[in-house]
Amino acid sequence: MTSTKDFCVALKEKGFDFYTGVPCSILKGVINYLSEDLDLPYIPATREDEAIGIATGAYLAGKKPVVLMQNSGMGNSIGTLASLVLLYEIPLLLLISWRGFQGRDAPEHILMGKSTLKLLVEIGVPARVLPKEKEKAEETLLEAVKIINERSLPTAIIIRRGVIE
Amino acid sequence: MRRYEAIEEITKELKGDELVISANGKISRELFSIRDSACNFYMLGSMGLASSIGFGLSLSLPYKRVVVLDGDGNLLMNLGSLATIGHFAPSNLLHFLLDNEMHASTGGQRTVSSKVRLEEIARAVGYKTVKKVSSVQELRTVVSEILGSDSEREGPSFVLAKIESGEREVPRVSHEPQFIKKRFLTNLSNFTVTQLTTPNRLTNDRAGKFVVLKSVNFHPARIYLQRLHLVTKLD
Numbered sequence: 377m378t379s380t381k382d383f384c385v386a387l388k389e390k391g392f393d394f395y396t397g398v399p400c401s402i403l404k405g406v407i408n409y410l411s412e413d414l415d416l417p418y419i420p421a422t423r424e425d426e427a428i429g430i431a432t433g434a435y436l437a438g439k440k441p442v443v444l445m446q447n448s449g450m451g452n453s454i455g456t457l458a459s460l461v462l463l464y465e466i467p468l469l470l471l472i473s474w475r476g477f478q479g480r481d482a483p484e485h486i487l488m489g490k491s492t493l494k495l496l497v498e499i500g501v502p503a504r505v506l507p508k509e510k511e512k513a514e515e516t517l518l519e520a521v522k523i524i525n526e527r528s529l530p531t532a533i534i535i536r537r538g539v540i541e
Numbered sequence: 542m543r544r545y546e547a548i549e550e551i552t553k554e555l556k557g558d559e560l561v562i563s564a565n566g567k568i569s570r571e572l573f574s575i576r577d578s579a580c581n582f583y584m585l586g587s588m589g590l591a592s593s594i595g596f597g598l599s600l601s602l603p604y605k606r607v608v609v610l611d612g613d614g615n616l617l618m619n620l621g622s623l624a625t626i627g628h629f630a631p632s633n634l635l636h637f638l639l640d641n642e643m644h645a646s647t648g649g650q651r652t653v654s655s656k657v658r659l660e661e662i663a664r665a666v667g668y669k670t671v672k673k674v675s676s677v678q679e680l681r682t683v684v685s686e687i688l689g690s691d692s693e694r695e696g697p698s699f700v701l702a703k704i705e706s707g708e709r710e711v712p713r714v715s716h717e718p719q720f721i722k723k724r725f726l727t728n729l730s731n732f733t734v735t736q737l738t739t740p741n742r743l744t745n746d747r748a749g750k751f752v753v754l755k756s757v758n759f760h761p762a763r764i765y766l767q768r769l770h771l772v773t774k775l776d
Contacts, residue, residue: 394597394601396597417600419597419600419625419629420625421593421621421625422621422622422624422625423619423621425587425589425590425619426590426593426619426621426622426625428590428593429587429589429590429592429593429594429596429597429619429622430593430594430596430597430600430625431597432590432593432594432597433562433593433594433595433596433597433598433599433600433601434597434598434600434601435597436560436582436594436597436598436722436725436726436729437597437598437600437601437602437729438601438602438726438729438730439601441597455586455587456587456590458586459585459586459587460584460586460587460590463585463586463718464718464719464721464722465718465719465722466722
């Protein structure tokens with residue numbers, strides 16, 4: 377398990393300096409932490425695709441943005457990922473919570489829970505699940521940063537309940 | 542007033558260093574045909590997001606003027622964006638809505654903007670300057686008022702221009718998407734403070750070349766955003 381603070385500090389240390397998104401209970405701690413942070417902005421968007429648009433604008437201004445969302449909201453964003461983020465190669469870090477993991481969740485999350493990783497892989501967004509062990513989680517973040525810095529591609533980190541507390 | 546004339550009128554008043562985000566479809570195509578520039582970011586897909594991209598840009602570069610050329614179909618698809626912009630109210634954002642009450646790029650299917658007063662929504666969410674125009678002459682007056690001066694006028698501004706139907710044959714944007722992005726980023730990394738449209742926001746010690754892409758730690762946007770952030774928290 378990674379602590380919320382350690383995770384957010386690691387993001388900042390990697391140079392991520394612009395945060396936007398739509399909340400999820402799994403990401404509650406991270407979003408609340410970022411919202412309290414006076415150094416960097418967290419911009420609450422009304423929809424996930426809007427958040428991606430805002431983050432793209434920030435990237436065009438020289439920022440290194442992160443977009444936070446629930447996997448259901450990733451469903452709202454597939455078109456935007458395809459026709460904006462992947463088309464122009466906008467290297468956003470997407471932190472996506474995984475509701476419906478292993479089919480154990482409220483009914484509205486089951487189908488998207490089953491399809492989250494497959495959808496990302498299908499459209500060509502590199503995605504990895506954040507491991508529970510702190511050291512491994514750090515490695516995963518480093519791998520994502522490498523893709524963003526070196527290949528200028530968007531990258532998703534999938535976050536299950538309880539992995540960041 | 543046709544859309545082509547409106548875009549011509551707006552671009553005529555640009556000093557040249559404003560950042561322009563154009564909505565996908567005919568708006569991007571016409572802008573490309575009227576005035577191609579490294580300052581233009583042509584949206585090709587992701588319908589609805591022109592104002593969101595412009596908003597993210599304007600928040601991060603508070604000393605640059607950002608112009609969004611939006612359409613009614615686009616804006617109606619992402620009305621929440623108006624609320625977000627109104628809340629954060631970046632004063633350097635100028636949002637044009639070219640409203641022909643239809644989806645012209647897909648064959649003229651009607652939108653609902655003939656009865657919905659989008660300018661009232663802009664006013665209600667907190668845009669500081671809101672204008673509605675329906676002739677080239679009116680647009681010229683408003684554009685030169687807002688864009689022409691070194692603007693004491695407080696933004697964000699919203700200008701709704703009613704557009705008649707009628708299309709001009711224009712080519713598609715012939716640049717590759719990645720070229721559009723790279724050219725835009727390279728251009729921004731080279732601009733100097735002398736080109737700024739709102740120099741009053743900068744202190745004297747920030748004179749000299751300002752390299753956006755490499756100066757993360759000394760970014761005026763950071764200070765600005767901190768202030769915005771505090772405002773949000775107090776709300």
